[in-house]
Amino acid sequence: MDQTSIDRIKQSFAAQTMMATLGAQLARVEQGLVRITAPILPCAKQQQGLGHGGLTFSIGDVACGLAALSMMPLDQEVVTAEIKINMLAPAQGDLLIATGKVAKAGRRLSVVTAEVHAETASNRTLIAILQGTMVPVPR
Numbered sequence: 001m002d003q004t005s006i007d008r009i010k011q012s013f014a015a016q017t018m019m020a021t022l023g024a025q026l027a028r029v030e031q032g033l034v035r036i037t038a039p040i041l042p043c044a045k046q047q048q049g050l051g052h053g054g055l056t057f058s059i060g061d062v063a064c065g066l067a068a069l070s071m072m073p074l075d076q077e078v079v080t081a082e083i084k085i086n087m088l089a090p091a092q093g094d095l096l097i098a099t100g101k102v103a104k105a106g107r108r109l110s111v112v113t114a115e116v117h118a119e120t121a122s123n124r125t126l127i128a129i130l131q132g133t134m135v136p137v138p139r
Contacts, residue, residue: 001031001070008074011033016062024059026066032102034066034139039095040118051091051127055097056116060085060130061101064112069133071105076136081109083132091127093118103131110134 006029013019013026019036022044028035036059038044040051047130061083100114116128 067100
């Protein structure tokens with residue numbers, strides 16, 4: 001993956017102000033794969049003190065979208081057409097890690113997946129799986 005493509009992913013991530021609000025960071029960028037981390041901040045917890053499903057979904061969706069973007073021509077952007085999530089375990093820990101991957105890149109749509117893990121100092125647990133469709137749009 002060339003530096004121009006990596007820079008495009010970094011710029012797209014930086015332009016998503018919700019990611020900054022959630023304390024999310026871009027941790028890894030490869031062609032067809034993007035990893036995002038986010039701490040479980042007090043503002044992103046649900047009523048039982050666990051990480052909110054909205055946090056899990058948000059970083060998973062963005063990881064998927066940026067993974068798809070990494071395989072698109074430079075004159076295109078990407079939007080989510082549809083995405084689903086299966087919650088597998090509570091978001092217990094200090095940090096969430098979302099790894100988005102492209103399952104199938106196409107000219108009209110890309111199928112993407114993500115795994116989201118919750119991490120503590122000594123444990124990492126798979127808490128959610130996402131699958132969706134990303135659509136290219138003109139930049």
